[in-house]
Amino acid sequence: MADSLSSKRPLSPHLQIWRFTVTMAASITHRGTGVVLYGGVFLIVLWLIGAAFYPPLFETASGIVRSPVGFILIAGFVWSLLFHLMNGLRHLYWDTGRGLAPKTATMTAWLVYSAATILAALILWAGYGGGA
Amino acid sequence: MSTKGTSTFIIQRFTAVLLAPIAIWFLFGIVSALTSDYATARAWIANPWNGALLGAFLIIGAWHMRIGMMEIILDYIHSWLKDVLFLINWLVALGIIVASAWAIFHISFAG
Ligand code: HEM
Numbered sequence: 001m002a003d004s005l006s007s008k009r010p011l012s013p014h015l016q017i018w019r020f021t022v023t024m025a026a027s028i029t030h031r032g033t034g035v036v037l038y039g040g041v042f043l044i045v046l047w048l049i050g051a052a053f054y055p056p057l058f059e060t061a062s063g064i065v066r067s068p069v070g071f072i073l074i075a076g077f078v079w080s081l082l083f084h085l086m087n088g089l090r091h092l093y094w095d096t097g098r099g100l101a102p103k104t105a106t107m108t109a110w111l112v113y114s115a116a117t118i119l120a121a122l123i124l125w126a127g128y129g130g131g132a
Numbered sequence: 133m134s135t136k137g138t139s140t141f142i143i144q145r146f147t148a149v150l151l152a153p154i155a156i157w158f159l160f161g162i163v164s165a166l167t168s169d170y171a172t173a174r175a176w177i178a179n180p181w182n183g184a185l186l187g188a189f190l191i192i193g194a195w196h197m198r199i200g201m202m203e204i205i206l207d208y209i210h211s212w213l214k215d216v217l218f219l220i221n222w223l224v225a226l227g228i229i230v231a232s233a234w235a236i237f238h239i240s241f242a243g
Pocket residue numbers: 030031032033034035037038041084085086087088089091092144145148149151152155189193194196197199200201203204
């Protein structure tokens with residue numbers, strides 16, 4: 001058995017050689033934010049239908065959005081859209097065959113996480129009338 | 133990647149390119165619009181620029197997210213459930229397109 005071919009075959013990515021990389025995290029986050037945005041767009045359309053046809057639906061949606069829970073939902077949506085937008089541009093850049101070197105990809109992944117966080121804070125601050 | 137391969141891949145990139153600039157506009161206005169009262173929200177949507185851009189974002193977005201979700205379903209679901217989820221995913225996208233066009237049109241023109 002020891003010298004059979006099958007015992008010498010390498011294992012697929014293994015717990016012992018696994019390590020965290022920010023590029024991997026960004027890839028998972030892109031998918032996660034895509035799902036968050038899917039839900040967010042759905043809820044925004046309900047809000048829009050309420051505004052157009054059913055004031056009670058609007059009031060329900062608006063009540064949730066203006067509650068503390070609503071703040072968390074909006075913050076999550078805004079951060080997700082910023083991340084997905086900028087990481088999406090990173091994807092499109094890769095599609096042209098550039099920016100794929102590990103060093104570059106690591107740098108741009110950190111950049112996308114930081115920029116999404118800073119811009120989300122600014123947008124929420126301005127959107128909640130912080131500037132006025 | 134997907135069953136239809138290259139055509140969905142290309143449409144996914146195409147909708148992403150279209151969405152990118154509209155998403156920037158959207159991020160500027162959406163927080164205050166969502167947190168405003170009924171009359172203010174309707175006035176914001178009735179503005180022709182806002183109505184057109186919001187409609188474009190939601191309609192192109194619906195197409196983009198349908199393809200994206202289809203990829204995700206293909207990656208994780210391998211049973212008969214896959215086809216059910218595909219159908220629901222289709223209906224959600226179609227619903228978003230029809231509902232947002234209809235709602236924005238109504239607010240803009242039917243008062
Ligand atoms: C309406 C808002 C949006 C929604 C609901 C959405 C949703 C999604 C979903 C569900 C996926 C699939 C993720 C995966 O397969 O892991 C995806 C992929 C993608 N999105 Fe979006 N997205 C939105 C906006 C944008 C914007 C503004 C861009 C701008 C660049 C973008 C660029 C991309 C790209 C390039 C991919 C493909 C990534 C890959 O091949 O792994 N998306 N999106």
